Amino acid sequence: MTAVRLDGTATATAIKGELKARVEALAARGIRPGLGTLLVGDDPASHAYVAGKHRDCREVGVESIRVDLPGDATEEQVHEAIERLNADPAVTGYIVQLPLPEGMDANAALELIDPAKDADGLHPMNLGRLVLGVQGELNSPLPCTPNGIVEMLRRHGVDLPGKHAVVIGRGLTVGRPLGLLLTRKGIDATVTLAHSRTLDLREEVRRADVVVAAVGMPHLVQPDWIKPGAAVLDVGVTRVVDPETGKAKLSGDIAPGVEEVAGFLSPNPGGVGPMTRAMLVANVVEAAERAAR
Ligand SMILES: Nc1nc(=O)c2c([nH]1)NC[C@@H]1CN(c3ccc(C(=O)N[C@@H](CCC(=O)O)C(=O)O)cc3)C=[N+]21
Numbered sequence: 001m002t003a004v005r006l007d008g009t010a011t012a013t014a015i016k017g018e019l020k021a022r023v024e025a026l027a028a029r030g031i032r033p034g035l036g037t038l039l040v041g042d043d044p045a046s047h048a049y050v051a052g053k054h055r056d057c058r059e060v061g062v063e064s065i066r067v068d069l070p071g072d073a074t075e076e077q078v079h080e081a082i083e084r085l086n087a088d089p090a091v092t093g094y095i096v097q098l099p100l101p102e103g104m105d106a107n108a109a110l111e112l113i114d115p116a117k118d119a120d121g122l123h124p125m126n127l128g129r130l131v132l133g134v135q136g137e138l139n140s141p142l143p144c145t146p147n148g149i150v151e152m153l154r155r156h157g158v159d160l161p162g163k164h165a166v167v168i169g170r171g172l173t174v175g176r177p178l179g180l181l182l183t184r185k186g187i188d189a190t191v192t193l194a195h196s197r198t199l200d201l202r203e204e205v206r207r208a209d210v211v212v213a214a215v216g217m218p219h220l221v222q223p224d225w226i227k228p229g230a231a232v233l234d235v236g237v238t239r240v241v242d243p244e245t246g247k248a249k250l251s252g253d254i255a256p257g258v259e260e261v262a263g264f265l266s267p268n269p270g271g272v273g274p275m276t277r278a279m280l281v282a283n284v285v286e287a288a289e290r291a292a293r
Contacts, residue, residue, distance in 0.1 A: 002259055002260065003232070003258075003259045003260075003261075003262040003263055003264055003265035004156065004263065004264045004265070005264075005265060005266075005267065006152050006153075006156055006158075006231070006233065006264050006265060006266035006267075006271055007270065007271075008148075008152060008266060008267075008270055008271040008272055008273060008274040008275045009270050009274045011151075011152055011155055011156075011274075011275060011278075012056075012148075012274035012275050012277065012278035014155075015151070015275075015278040015279075015282065016056060016059055016060050016278055016281065019060045019062075019278075019281055019282060019285050020059070020060045020061055022285050022289070023060055023061040023062055023285060024061065026285070026288055026289065026292065027061070029292065031288055031291075031292050032063055032090075032288075033062050033063065033092045033093070033284050033285055033287070033288035034062065034063035034064065034065055034090045034091050034092050034093075034284075035053065035054075035057050035062055035063070035064045035065070035091070035092075035093055035094060035095075035119060035280070035281070035284045036064070036065040036066075036067065036085045036088070036091035036093070036094030036095070036117075037050050037053060037054070037064070037065075037066050037067065037094060037095055037097060038067045038069070038078070038081055038082065038085060038094065038095070038096045038097065039066070039067070039068050039069070039097045040068075040069045040070075040071065040073055040078055040097070040100055040101055040104070041069075041070070041071035041073075041100075041101045042070075042071055043099075045239070046097050046099075049097065050066070050097055052277055053095075053277055053280060053281075054066060056277045056278065056280070056281050057281060057284075060281050060285075062281060062284055062285065063090060065085075065088070065090060065091050065094075067081055067084075067085065069081060071101050072101075073101075075104055075105065075108075078096075078100070078104065078109060079108075079109070079112055082096065082109060082112045082113060083112070085113075085117070086112075086113070086114040086117060091117065092117065092284060092287055092288045092291065093117050093118070093119035093141075093283060093284035093287045093288075094113070094117055094119055095119050095120045095280065096109050096110065096113065096120075098172075098173065110122050110123055110124070111123065111124055115140075116287065116291070117287065118141055119141065119144075119280055119283045119284050119287070120141070120143060120144060120173075120280070120283070121140065121141035121142045121143040121144070121147075121177075121283065122143060122172065122173070125140075126140045126141055127143075127177065130142065130143075130177060130180050130181070131180060133184075134184060134185055135184065135185040135186065136184055136185075136186065139290070141283040141286065141287065142177070142181065142279070142283070143173060143174075143177040143178075143181075144173075144276045144277070144279040144280045144283065145173055145174045145178070145214075145235065145272060145275075145276045145279075146174065146177045146178035146180075146181045146182075147181065147279040147282075148272055148275030148276045148278065148279045149178060149212060149233055149235075149266075149272055149275070150178075150181055150182065150187060151275065151279065152233075152266060152271075152272070152275050153210070153231065156264060158210070158231045158264055160182070160187055160188060160189045160210070161187070161188040161189070162188060162189075162190065163189050163190065163209040163210060164189070164190050164192065164207055164208050164209050164210070165182050165189040165190065165191050165192070165208060165209065165210040165211075165212065166191075166192045166194055166204050166205050166207070166208035166210070166211050166212070167179055167182070167191060167192070167193050167194065167212045167214070168194045168195070168198075168201065168205070168211070168212065168213045168214060168215050168220070168221070168253070169194075169195060169212075169213070169214035169215040169216075169235075169236070170193055170195045171214065174212075174214035174235055175193060175195070175212075175214050176193075178212060178214075179191045179193045189210065192204055192208070195215075196215070201225075202222075202224075202225045205221060205225040205226070206225060206226075206227060207227065208227060208230055209227065209230055209231065210230065210231045210232075210233075211225075211226065211230055211231070211232045211233065212233045212235060213232075213233070213234055213235060213236055213252075213253035213254055214235035214236050214253070215236050215253055216236040216237065216238050216253065217236065217238070217253055218238045218240055218251035218252070218253070219251065219252075219253070219254070219255035219256070220236075220253045220254075220255070221253055221254045221255060221258065222255045222257075222258075223255060223257035223258050223260060223261050224261075226258055226261040226262050228261055228262075228263075229262070229263035230261075230262050230263060230264075231262065231263060231264035231265075231266075232254060232258055232262040232264065232265050232266070233265075233266040233271065233272060234252035234253055234254040234265070234266055234267060234268035234271060234272070235252075235253065235268065235271075235272045236252060236253035236268070237250050237251070237252060237268060237269075238250070238251050238252075239251075250268070250269065252267070252268035253268075254268070
């Protein structure tokens with residue numbers, strides 16, 4: 001048996017097509033959504049991610065505004081850049097690309113974002129609304145990766161109500177908010193949020209109907225951990241240098257062979273990454289629609 005592929009690239013393309021129509025409807029009313037990105041430093045992975053976000057915007061007809069600061073920028077300069085993005089009327093939504101350089105306080109930066117322009121859904125007010133809105137009734141932007149995961153499962157008909165989801169990783173951008181989203185009324189999964197101190201991770205994963213691995217430990221999840229037919233989503237990425245060739249390649253958290261046991265598999269790359277970017281554009285379009293009402 002081979003798992004059905006949860007194709008994030010194709011799903012994201014479909015979502016972007018739907019967003020393009022909504023952007024055209026806004027344009028007809030004279031409204032132009034614009035995504036800003038603030039990137040500090042020269043991490044090559046972060047540069048590649050940000051470039052992808054601008055490419056997505058172009059495809060959908062959303063304006064994009066790029067602010068890059070050098071790696072030795074001071075915290076004050078970063079905060080000033082955030083204030084300028086808050087004030088710029090062309091920027092209807094924006095993100096502060098994480099991680100910030102060592103020693104810089106990411107939480108302090110996130111708190112400065114105007115919650116109405118928070119395209120990542122990571123401002124404390126929007127995270128608070130995610131906690132408060134048990135039924136999703138508060139209409140606030142959702143963190144892009146969790147939202148992309150749920151949307152991918154929904155579009156592939158993966159059944160969630162009452163099912164047991166094991167999320168591995170408790171980070172700010174994936175695991176922690178995903179646990180909240182999956183337990184929302186209407187989604188209704190039963191969630192185990194596992195992490196580096198979980199005692200018997202294999203046993204937890206064995207009981208899962210849905211497994212989301214977002215830790216950044218290459219090939220952590222093995223085929224004999226998977227309940228036959230489970231949906232498995234690979235979110236973590238690690239750059240692994242091949243000792244023989246010296247070349248870096250990307251490795252996910254899911255080991256080869258899992259596709260023989262799982263019912264659905266979201267690969268990495270080509271899975272949750274493109275979905276994350278599509279949901280970012282969706283947040284910007286939704287914020288513009290919300291502001292227009
Ligand atoms: N404020 C903030 N918001 C984020 O959403 C955020 C962040 N910081 N920091 C880093 C992580 C990582 N992230 C990815 C997004 C897309 C791909 C993606 O599209 N990956 C492609 C491959 C792209 C490539 O090859 O470089 C794929 O999976 O197929 C990957 C990773 C967003 N993040």
